[in-house]
Amino acid sequence: MATKIFKHLQTSVVPLPIENIDTDQIIPARFLKATTREGFGNNLFRDWRFDENDNPKEDFVLNHPTYSGKILVAGKNFGCGSSREHAAWAISDYGFDVVVSSFFADIFKGNALNNGLLPIQVSDEFLKNLFEAVFSDAHAEVEVDLENQFIKIVSTGEQESFEINPYKKACLINGYDDIDYILSNKGLVEEFEQK
Amino acid sequence: MGQTLFDKIWDAHVVSNNEGFPDILYIDTHFIHEVTSPQAFDGLRQRGLPVFRPKQTVATADHNVPTWDQHLPIKEELSRYQVDMLTKNCAEFGVELYGLGHPYQGIVHVIGPELGITRPGCTYVCGDSHTSTHGAFGAIAFGIGTSQVEQVLATQCLLQQRPKRMKIEVNGQLQKGVGAKDIILYIISKISAAGGTGYFVEYAGDTIRSLSMEGRMTICNMSIEMGARGGLIAPDQTTIDYVKGREFAPKGEEWDKAVAYWQTLYSDADAQFDSELYFDAADIEPMITYGTNPGMGIGITQHVPETASFEAKEQGSYAKALNYMGLHDDESLIGKPIDYVFIGSCTNSRIEDLREVAAFVKGKHKADNVTVWVVPGSKQVQIQAIEEGLDKIFEAAGFPLREPGCSACLGMNEDKIPAGKYCVSTSNRNFEGRQGPNSRTLLASPLTAAAAAITGKVTDIRAFLSESEFAEF
Numbered sequence: 111m112a113t114k115i116f117k118h119l120q121t122s123v124v125p126l127p128i129e130n131i132d133t134d135q136i137i138p139a140r141f142l143k144a145t146t147r148e149g150f151g152n153n154l155f156r157d158w159r160f161d162e163n164d165n166p167k168e169d170f171v172l173n174h175p176t177y178s179g180k181i182l183v184a185g186k187n188f189g190c191g192s193s194r195e196h197a198a199w200a201i202s203d204y205g206f207d208v209v210v211s212s213f214f215a216d217i218f219k220g221n222a223l224n225n226g227l228l229p230i231q232v233s234d235e236f237l238k239n240l241f242e243a244v245f246s247d248a249h250a251e252v253e254v255d256l257e258n259q260f261i262k263i264v265s266t267g268e269q270e271s272f273e274i275n276p277y278k279k280a281c282l283i284n285g286y287d288d289i290d291y292i293l294s295n296k297g298l299v300e301e302f303e304q305k
Numbered sequence: 306m307g308q309t310l311f312d313k314i315w316d317a318h319v320v321s322n323n324e325g326f327p328d329i330l331y332i333d334t335h336f337i338h339e340v341t342s343p344q345a346f347d348g349l350r351q352r353g354l355p356v357f358r359p360k361q362t363v364a365t366a367d368h369n370v371p372t373w374d375q376h377l378p379i380k381e382e383l384s385r386y387q388v389d390m391l392t393k394n395c396a397e398f399g400v401e402l403y404g405l406g407h408p409y410q411g412i413v414h415v416i417g418p419e420l421g422i423t424r425p426g427c428t429y430v431c432g433d434s435h436t437s438t439h440g441a442f443g444a445i446a447f448g449i450g451t452s453q454v455e456q457v458l459a460t461q462c463l464l465q466q467r468p469k470r471m472k473i474e475v476n477g478q479l480q481k482g483v484g485a486k487d488i489i490l491y492i493i494s495k496i497s498a499a500g501g502t503g504y505f506v507e508y509a510g511d512t513i514r515s516l517s518m519e520g521r522m523t524i525c526n527m528s529i530e531m532g533a534r535g536g537l538i539a540p541d542q543t544t545i546d547y548v549k550g551r552e553f554a555p556k557g558e559e560w561d562k563a564v565a566y567w568q569t570l571y572s573d574a575d576a577q578f579d580s581e582l583y584f585d586a587a588d589i590e591p592m593i594t595y596g597t598n599p600g601m602g603i604g605i606t607q608h609v610p611e612t613a614s615f616e617a618k619e620q621g622s623y624a625k626a627l628n629y630m631g632l633h634d635d636e637s638l639i640g641k642p643i644d645y646v647f648i649g650s651c652t653n654s655r656i657e658d659l660r661e662v663a664a665f666v667k668g669k670h671k672a673d674n675v676t677v678w679v680v681p682g683s684k685q686v687q688i689q690a691i692e693e694g695l696d697k698i699f700e701a702a703g704f705p706l707r708e709p710g711c712s713a714c715l716g717m718n719e720d721k722i723p724a725g726k727y728c729v730s731t732s733n734r735n736f737e738g739r740q741g742p743n744s745r746t747l748l749a750s751p752l753t754a755a756a757a758a759i760t761g762k763v764t765d766i767r768a769f770l771s772e773s774e775f776a777e778f
Contacts, residue, residue: 128621132734134738146343147344217449288464298329
C-alpha cells in the first residue's frame with residue numbers, strides 16, 4: 111500500500127525552541143480516543159495552544175500570525191515519551207511535512223518516517239543558526255532535499271547534510287511501505303517458524 | 306569475541322538481514338490494547354489481510370477503562386466506543402481478548418508476566434512504550450507505533466534496525482527505604498531523559514540481581530524514560546521460580562527444555578557494549594522528581610537545582626518546567642503539601658507494591674488534605690489483594706482499592722488530577738498535563754507515595770519510620 115511521498119521542499123518554518131517536547135504535549139492522551147488517523151491536527155500542542163476555555167493562547171507560536179510553513183523546528187530530544195503514533199499524525203495533519211531538531215526520540219522518529227513525515231536531525235550549531243535566522247526574519251525559508259540529503263537556510267546559504275537510513279529514504283521517495291516489503295519475504299518468515 | 310545477551314536473543318529472531326535493509330525480526334508475542342490498535346485493524350481491512358498469527362496476539366482493555374463499576378457499561382461515549390471497537394476487532398480477526406470483566410484483564414505489562422506469557426529469550430512488542438517492562442525476564446521487548454502494530458498483525462515480524470548496546474551496572478547494598486523505583490529514578494536523573502536514546506540497556510550488578518521479578522519489572526519499565534527502546538536483565542533462578550507454574554508457562558518436558566535454554570541467556574564475560582555505566586547502590590536516596598520529565602529527579606533531601614547551573618541554551622526550558630510545577634530554584638521538597646497520591650500504573654501496581662503500601666499504612670489514616678487512589682494492575686492483583694485483606698487496610702486508612710487499569714498515569718479515563726494540584730505518583734511520567742490538564746506530578750516509589758498519603762506532604766520515608774517498623778519490609 112503506497113504511503114505519502116516526500117522528495118523536496120522549500121518553505122518558511124515554525125520555530126518552537128523548547129527542549130524535551132514529549133508526545134503528551136504534541137497530543138495529550140485525552141485526545142487519543144479516536145479510532146481513525148484523521149483530525150488530530152486540531153489538537154496538536156493542545157494545552158500550549160489553547161487555554162482551559164479553548165481560547166487560543168496568543169503567546170504560542172502556532173497562534174502567531176507571523177510564523178507559518180511546512181517545517182517545524184524544535185529543541186533537542188523531540189518526541190520523547192509515549193509511543194503514540196497519534197503524535198506524528200497530529201503534526202502531519204496540521205500541515206507539517208518536516209520536523210527539524212538536534213535530537214529525536216527513537217519511537218517518534220520511526221513513527222514519523224512511517225507516515226511520510228521527515229525528521230531531520232541537525233547539529234546544535236545549525237539548529238541555533240536556524241532559530242536565529244527565523245527570529246530575525248519570520249519569512250526566512252529553508253530548503254530540504256531528501257534525494258541529496260541536505261538542509262539549507264536559504265537566506266544565509268548555510269547548509270548541512272543529514273543522515274537517513276537508505277531503506278527509509280527509498281520508502282519516502284517512492285512511497286514504499288514496510289508491510290509490502292515483509293510480505294514479499296513471507297516465504298522466509300514461514301521457513302523461520304519451522305526452525 | 307563473546308556476545309551480549311541482547312545480541313543472542315536478537316540473532317535468534319532474525320528472519321532476514323538483507324544488505325541495505327533493516328533486519329526482519331520475528332516477534333513471538335504481540336500485545337495489543339484499545340488505544341493504539343483500531344487504526345491498525347483498519348489498515349488490515351484496507352489491505353484485505355488477516356491477522357497472520359492470531360494465536361501469538363494477546364489483547365486487553367486497559368488505557369481507557371474506568372476504575373469503578375467495571376461491570377457497568379462505560380459511561381463516557383468515546384471511551385466506550387473505543388473499547389467496543391477492540392472487542393469487535395478481536396472477534397473479527399480471531400484474537401483472544403481479556404476484556405473488562407475477564408479474570409485476566411489488566412494493564413498489558415502486568416498481565417503478560419503474571420500469566421506466564423512473558424518468558425526469557427523471547428521477543429515482545431506492543432503499541433505502548435512501556436513494553437520495555439517485559440525485558441525483566443531476559444527478553445527483548447519494546448514499544449512500537451500503530452503502523453508497526455499493523456505490520457506485526459500482518460506479518461508477525463517487524464522491520465527493525467539493531468540498536469546499540471549499553472550496560473548499566475548497580476552494585477552494593479541499598480539503604481533502608483530505598484527500592485527499585487528509586488534505583489531507576491536515580492539512574493535517569495544521572496543520565497537524563499535522552500541519555501539512553503539509540504540503545505538497548507542491559508541492567509546488571511549484584512543490586513539488580515538481588516531484586517524480585519517485580520522490582521526488576523519496575524526498572525525495565527522505565528528504560529524508555531531515559532530514551533532507551535528497552536532494557537533487559539539476564540534470567541536467573543529468581544526468574545525461573547517466578548515463571549514456573551503460571552497459566553501459560555511451559556509444562557513438563559517443555560519446561561525442562563525451556564529452562565535449559567534460559568540458562569544459556571547471559572552476556573558473555575568478554576562481550577562488548579557500546580557504552581557502560583556503573584552506579585553505587587549506597588549513593589541512592591529515596592527519589593522524587595521536581596520537573597516535567599523523568600530525568601528531573603533528586604534525592605528527597607536535596608534541593609531543586611538552580612537555573613544558573615544549566616547551560617544558557619537549556620535555561621529557558623528549565624525555567625518553563627519549574628514555572629509549570631510552581632517550584633523555584635533551591636527549594637526543598639520535604640514538607641511541601643500535596644493534594645493527591647496515585648499508587649498504580651505498569652510501573653508500580655503489582656501485588657508487592659500493594660503489600661508494601663499496606664504494610665506501611667496499616668493502622669494509620671490518610672491526611673485530610675489528600676485524595677488517594679490505589680489502582681491494582683490487573684484483576685488478578687485486585688483479587689489477590691482482597692484475599693490477603695489489603696483492601697481492608699486501605700479502606701481503614703481512608704482510601705478504597707479501585708479496579709484495574711492505567712488510570713491516572715495518563716488520565717485517559719475520568720481519573721484526572723485537577724489543574725494546579727500536586728500528585729505524588731508511583732507512575733512513570735511527570736510530563737506537563739500527563740495526569741490531567743495542568744496537573745503537577747511528583748514521581749516517587751510506592752513507599753514515598755504512601756508516606757505522603759499519611760502526612761499530606763512530601764516526606765522522607767527514612768525519617769518517618771522507626772527502625773522497628775523498617776523490619777517489616
